[in-house]
Amino acid sequence: MGATTLRVCIVGFWSWGSAIAKIIGTNVKNQQKFASTVKMWVSEEAVNGRKLTDIINHYHENVKYLPGHKLPENVVAVANLSEAVQDADLLVFTTPHQFIHKICNEITGRVPKKALGIIHMESIDEGPRGLMLISDIIREKIGMDVSVLMGANTAREVAAGEFCETTIGSKVIQNGILFKELLQTSNFCITVVDDADAVELCGALKHIVAMGTNFCNGLHCGNNSKAAVLRLGLVEMITFTRIFCKSQVSTTTFLESCGFANPITICYRGSDCKEAKTFPRIGKTMGNLQKEVLNGQTLQGLKTSALVYQFLKQKGLLAKFPLFVTVYRICYEGRPSTEILTCLQNHPAHM
Amino acid sequence: MGATTLRVCIVGFWSWGSAIAKIIGTNVKNQQKFASTVKMWVSEEAVNGRKLTDIINHYHENVKYLPGHKLPENVVAVANLSEAVQDADLLVFTTPHQFIHKICNEITGRVPKKALGIIHMESIDEGPRGLMLISDIIREKIGMDVSVLMGANTAREVAAGEFCETTIGSKVIQNGILFKELLQTSNFCITVVDDADAVELCGALKHIVAMGTNFCNGLHCGNNSKAAVLRLGLVEMITFTRIFCKSQVSTTTFLESCGFANPITICYRGSDCKEAKTFPRIGKTMGNLQKEVLNGQTLQGLKTSALVYQFLKQKGLLAKFPLFVTVYRICYEGRPSTEILTCLQNHPAHM
Numbered sequence: 001m002g003a004t005t006l007r008v009c010i011v012g013f014w015s016w017g018s019a020i021a022k023i024i025g026t027n028v029k030n031q032q033k034f035a036s037t038v039k040m041w042v043s044e045e046a047v048n049g050r051k052l053t054d055i056i057n058h059y060h061e062n063v064k065y066l067p068g069h070k071l072p073e074n075v076v077a078v079a080n081l082s083e084a085v086q087d088a089d090l091l092v093f094t095t096p097h098q099f100i101h102k103i104c105n106e107i108t109g110r111v112p113k114k115a116l117g118i119i120h121m122e123s124i125d126e127g128p129r130g131l132m133l134i135s136d137i138i139r140e141k142i143g144m145d146v147s148v149l150m151g152a153n154t155a156r157e158v159a160a161g162e163f164c165e166t167t168i169g170s171k172v173i174q175n176g177i178l179f180k181e182l183l184q185t186s187n188f189c190i191t192v193v194d195d196a197d198a199v200e201l202c203g204a205l206k207h208i209v210a211m212g213t214n215f216c217n218g219l220h221c222g223n224n225s226k227a228a229v230l231r232l233g234l235v236e237m238i239t240f241t242r243i244f245c246k247s248q249v250s251t252t253t254f255l256e257s258c259g260f261a262n263p264i265t266i267c268y269r270g271s272d273c274k275e276a277k278t279f280p281r282i283g284k285t286m287g288n289l290q291k292e293v294l295n296g297q298t299l300q301g302l303k304t305s306a307l308v309y310q311f312l313k314q315k316g317l318l319a320k321f322p323l324f325v326t327v328y329r330i331c332y333e334g335r336p337s338t339e340i341l342t343c344l345q346n347h348p349a350h351m
Numbered sequence: 352m353g354a355t356t357l358r359v360c361i362v363g364f365w366s367w368g369s370a371i372a373k374i375i376g377t378n379v380k381n382q383q384k385f386a387s388t389v390k391m392w393v394s395e396e397a398v399n400g401r402k403l404t405d406i407i408n409h410y411h412e413n414v415k416y417l418p419g420h421k422l423p424e425n426v427v428a429v430a431n432l433s434e435a436v437q438d439a440d441l442l443v444f445t446t447p448h449q450f451i452h453k454i455c456n457e458i459t460g461r462v463p464k465k466a467l468g469i470i471h472m473e474s475i476d477e478g479p480r481g482l483m484l485i486s487d488i489i490r491e492k493i494g495m496d497v498s499v500l501m502g503a504n505t506a507r508e509v510a511a512g513e514f515c516e517t518t519i520g521s522k523v524i525q526n527g528i529l530f531k532e533l534l535q536t537s538n539f540c541i542t543v544v545d546d547a548d549a550v551e552l553c554g555a556l557k558h559i560v561a562m563g564t565n566f567c568n569g570l571h572c573g574n575n576s577k578a579a580v581l582r583l584g585l586v587e588m589i590t591f592t593r594i595f596c597k598s599q600v601s602t603t604t605f606l607e608s609c610g611f612a613n614p615i616t617i618c619y620r621g622s623d624c625k626e627a628k629t630f631p632r633i634g635k636t637m638g639n640l641q642k643e644v645l646n647g648q649t650l651q652g653l654k655t656s657a658l659v660y661q662f663l664k665q666k667g668l669l670a671k672f673p674l675f676v677t678v679y680r681i682c683y684e685g686r687p688s689t690e691i692l693t694c695l696q697n698h699p700a701h702m
């Protein structure tokens with residue numbers, strides 16, 4: 001390994017982290033720019049009486065989170081997070097967002113100063129001044145440049161090598177291009193743009209839109225109604241992003257994979273969304289539904305919806321976002337899911 | 352009926368014409384601006400031994416083309432086209448595109464001079480100078496202003512009163528607003544924009560994109576690949592529209608219902624597209640497939656694809672439209688449908 005090769009660490013071992021490990025492990029072998037060994041931080045746990053890291057390093061398969069997919073042998077599971085990141089030049093964060101504070105606290109001061117990060121996390125968080133981007137948490141805590149990877153690409157399809165597009169948003173465009181070299185394959189195609197915050201927000205906000213289309217599914221609405229939710233949802237995503245970013249984010253950014261293509265994928269993922277089928281019929285609040293139907297699993301749109309609602313309320317902007325507000329009220333205030341249709345009928349876009 | 356009321360004639364009696372007749376018939380009763388009787392041109396044919404016009408005027412149902420939906424009683428079927436249009440102030444054209452020349456020839460000179468038209472036709476045609484918009488055919492032949500109605504709204508869902516959005520494109524914005532008054536309901540919501548040609552092209556070009564997603568369906572691709580076809584398809588739709596219109600059409604027009612929402616509706620209309628399931632497996636040319644599987648029914652994307660291909664070839668622009676060109680080659684040159692994936696992998700958007 002030459003002195004100039006870049007060492008990669010994947011901070012995350014769940015399904016998407018394992019899927020991207022397949023790509024990274026293969027790509028680094030073909031490019032001298034990158035060190036041939038890729039570390040993947042794996043929080044230790046026992047699977048059938050054996051350590052998960054041992055299983056991954058012996059059988060090259062994450063049997064718990066991405067079973068059925070072989071990882072390249074140069075992807076090495078490391079149980080100690082500090083050890084995993086300490087000599088990394090490129091950090092790929094892909095973790096459920098609730099762990100990001102803990103992870104950042106643990107690795108602050110351990111990450112090499114010139115290291116660059118990229119995140120694949122479809123959420124937002126709450127900081128001391130309200131709604132906060134995950135990338136900003138990492139920037140603040142670790143002091144590194146952070147790019148964002150976001151697009152219409154689910155772990156299962158990425159792992160299966162099916163064709164996907166994605167977007168990298170980078171404030172320093174050269175860093176985005178470097179991550180593109182690390183990640184692009186003939187079936188994982190990337191466009192790099194400089195609106196990093198917009199790219200990140202798209203990934204979180206789409207989950208609110210998806211809640212809207214899920215309500216439509218549950219109400220057995222036609223495709224035209226769902227298309228209207230998707231369209232008005234995208235319009236509100238754009239408006240929100242411009243207000244949050246305090247800048248005229250280019251409309252073309254929303255035509256990238258992170259933009260309009262991304263909600264389509266989750267809104268049309270088929271009949272496997274339990275909440276879509278169940279919610280409008282049982283008349284429970286979304287919080288209860290989450291406990292009872294999803295076994296406590298978090299619905300991504302639920303937290304995002306609450307954070308966005310609070311932000312809008314604080315700024316006196318609720319009236320500008322009827323779709324976002326309606327989704328919130330159905331989820332948290334016990335309003336009937338049919339209000340999504342009333343919202344469409346009265347949306348100011350048609351006045 | 353006061354002297355200033357506007358008389359409406361629907362030129363078309365197929366499913367979409369009948370669906371919009373339900374809306375227009377109801378709307379004119381509530382607005383003094385419009386005459387309360389609406390004429391609908393119905394080409395005479397016998398249904399169960401009775402004239403279709405008689406059935407419609409007696410039972411108020413188009414039993415042949417939109418069975419199961421009552422039309423308002425003030426919608427009157429008229430078999431003679433010249434008679435139907437001769438006193439009309441507003442003409443709503445909704446006919447399969449192959450009839451438009453014949454219809455125009457028949458009514459030229461019969462339509463009142465100040466009459467305004469609007470079309471709902473998702474196709475393009477071939478004129479003496481190559482590719483030609485349907486609205487331009489009507490403008491040339493009849494000399495009237497023509498607006499365009501286009502969006503994510505299928506006849507079945509419009510007739511059922513399900514929520515739909517749509518777009519009116521009007522070169523004279525006041526005319527678009529007048530048609531919005533005629534057509535908008537709480538479940539058929541309209542935005543008016545001035546990029547009429549772009550709105551019209553979206554309706555035709557989406558069928559090429561839909562062919563692409565249909566190939567993906569037939570190949571059992573995942574949602575990510577379909578989302579990529581939709582996204583790259585939209586990018587090519589925008590590029591094509593700007594070249595054809597010779598102007599910088601606003602990107603926001605493509606965020607209207609006529610734009611990105613429209614292809615979604617037909618691309619995800621479910622498993623009822625015979626061609627999607629069949630084509631990639633039997634390896635026949637699309638022309639043969641059309642004959643054998645669709646009983647000779649025209650696939651809208653097929654003719655559009657050929658016209659667009661000829662236009663691009665003539666202008667030396669094939670390389671700028673890899674998706675459109677690939678769809679053409681699969682349809683007409685016997686290329687395997689897997690080439691849609693090769694096209695995605697090599698699309699210049701990711702270079």
